[in-house]
Amino acid sequence: MRKIKNYFNNMKLQSKLVFSFIIAVFIPLLTVGSFLTHELRSNALSETKEQVSSDLERVKKRTAETLEKAIYVSNNLTLDTELKELVNTHYRTIHEVVSAYNNYHKFDEYLKTYQEISNIRVYTKNETMLNNWRFMPENTIHNDFWYRSAKEAHGLIGWYYIPDETKKNRKFLSLVRNINYHDDKTNAVLVIDVNNKHLSDMLSQERTPVMILDDNDYIVVSNRTKFIGKKIDEVVKIDIPPSEWSGTFTGKVDGEKSEVLVDILLPEISSNKVRFVSVIPKKIIMADANRFLLLGFVVIAFSLIIAIMLIYFFSKLLANRFLKLGEQIDTISEGNLTVDIHVDGEDEIGLLSNQVNHMVLNIKELIDQVEKAHIKNNILEKRQQEIKLKMMASQINPHFLFNALESIRMKAHMKGEKEIAGVVKLLGKLMRKSISVTGELITLQSEIELVKCYLDIQKFRYDDRLSYSLNIDPLSENNLIHPLIIQPLVENAVLHGLEDQSHGGNVEITTKMMGEELHVIVSDNGKGISEDKLVSINKVLEKTEDNRGNRIGLVNVHQRLTLTFGDRSGLSIKSNPNSGTKVSFVIPVRGNNHV
Template identity: 35%
Template structure:
């Protein structure tokens, strides 16, 4: 491991041009020379193995298709075997031939199988009962019962046997399934024969490149393109009686005075005890190697030419690569030192050119980021904050405080001299609320002070409206040390009075609840006023969801200003929530942080 580490360390320290040249020599020149030497010895096996792989794939396909045909015939034999109608047909007693013909007509299953399954050439049932014979039902007389295929089917006791058999009527031989069929009492009904269509077997190998044989039990060829060989013994497998049970093997032998490879696949059909099927593909070795030998000769010529051309190209490539790599390195060095003024591009559109263009885009993005984010954005945020502070200060300083205080005090004293206590108290409350409002800044104030302001405002409204308005302020948590921004609550209460209670017939109620939930301090202002229609409420909620820039274009600074101030300083998870129903009232809920005194240093 240490040796490899040392080699890799030396390789890492080398210049890229030397790495490329070394890799070219090791990976290209040396392997090409070795391959050229190896071609004479290895190409033969490579081509033959590829051919065998191809024939294996073809045999897999042939086996699958042949199995489908065999399974189709086997399944049909199963259906006939378990069909009670056949048993009834053969066990019933008939008085005349007409009744037998009618019984045959009531059993059309053989016709249906032949109609729907092209793989089946014919179906015959050799019955033990002596009845008249038609194309499907044949009486098994003594001569038929003595035949080998009949005795073999009987010996299998209902299992499937495959053999090459002659049709009793056409005298043509077919690959045939035979099976003994028994009644419910285990008495023999007869022997079923299902003949496979030769056309379906021909379709299996119609596209095969090499000659394919299908044989049964290594004894009889049941299919080949040469029809003269069908029914004969496969001589090329004659000496393999001990190996024939192997699933797949390859033979190196001679056939018809030619050196060949024979790829043999053997399998046992389902429900067949002593039957095996062989699929053999004969590959002529000289035919397979004829074109590869020509390719090998041409390959040597191409290899020599390629080596000469590649040497020239690798030298040109290394020079170009090394030059542009140095340009990229120089540009990256400038960017790393904070100098983002580099060339827009270098020669070439390959990966090095793409990397350089990405580096240029990155440098331009950083310059733009510095100009826009760290300069322009900061100035913009400061301007917005100053604008908000100016709006708030303008709201709180629209009236000269000294003039207003002196005027209100003069009115209060005159009312007191005239013994008009109610007017004097009203002026006192108004003076208190105006002093509190005009003295405000944008700094947080105690929550108790904000509630006191709202209470004073409601007392003035109570004096104004009398019994038409009533209010209740309920604190369900400890509000000491809570700091809030000024004029957060008073605009909400003012809206409840002006828009909810003034236009209501009958007594108006305003209730203020202050409590804590799991995540926030909640201040809820409810009234039983006229409410807000659904379209207006939707519009109001949409206005609340607008951005700060959009809100700044509005002249209305009530609930919108409150909502934006809360979100600006506390985050988007805080703010106002409004619910309302016409003629039932409106509920405005303020969500503020739970942390007490968090704004004391704001």
């Protein structure tokens, strides 16, 4: 085991990867591929047999339907009183016989109605009747086996492959039935030929040889014409006699091994049966199976070739990279080793470990140097922090500014300047809110309070030149928004919309909840915006990097809205010269976490 381990450790990295692939991939791939191929082949065999069995069952069903027509006609003729009278009448002259024949049309009617039968004839002992190929004397066939079988069948139907002397002795699968006329103590033998062409057309749709046999093992009809008329044991070679055939067995047909399927049909009120034999040559059974087998081997071989090529390429690439890395490390590593990193083996990884030992020493020396430099930097940074603290201590404390404003307000209030005191209080409140703004969300109500402070201060400045109104939907007050979203819009309305107004300037802030959305509108009745300038502003909003002039507030608000809520939440500006300006935006509401 140790020798194997040492041998594996001493192998080149590329050889290791190829060997690992063979062990880890090649064998499982062959195993799984062979198993799947075998299963597919087995499934193909089963499906072929099932298909042929299904085809044979379909042939049996259609044949039964055909034979039912002949049985139906025989039942009607057995009970036909006109036929009974015609067969049992003793005729004195030929004219009487011919007249009786001319008045009886049932045979022709049945032949026209049912394409499944090709001929109907009756054999009788009545010597006063003439042979007109419909009614025939029994003395011509009384020694035939089928005639004797019909006599012994007690009225049951027999199915035989017999010649029809009315059609040049061509053989047909025929229904043979003895009709007993008990009242007259006579009988007649009815023969109905099944249409061979109808049966042949039915079998022609099958791709494998199919045969229909009578009870004497003669092949009545087949989709292979060379089989018709032969006995089945002349076609299918097997040691078992045909009378014992059932189910599925293996035999030879035309010298080729084949699977033979046998099925039986016993029509109603019949004394014998009709058999069906389907032959599936082994080459047909194996065709699909072998195709799957070949396909499986091709896929496995192709997969293995591709895999071998890929593993060879990547293993060679990896090995070359390691060698190159080793060469680069070797060129930059200098000095004596102080830390020993040892890896067993003499492959590329072992070589790399030796180079790492050189690098460790150099890195340790660099760390020592960096630590010394870091100590110096810490001392310098500490000195700089001390200087910054002294500078910060000299700056004006914001609390000092708020306290100073509060003192001014109190002085103004004590001297009766309540208006000035109120404005100073609003200014302090505004500054305190502005300075305390962070990235955290605030309620719409807090933002409106900030806006109200700003407007009250501006109203103090402009007096009756400015008025404002707040239409705040109570349902919207607790919705969370970013700070300083509405205030810049109000500031723009006051500075740009109402700056030149001598009186009657008005700013209106409206909020409304509409379904799952918060709608905010800031409008003024100022000088408005020209069409060209409005186009320019909208372009600037689309190019948020353009923050020139007084539009920086609009751009900032628009960018924060679109980045947070999407393009639909951006600013919408509507204005006409001397008709005021309306700026609006929409925020989707999803509870307290909608942002």
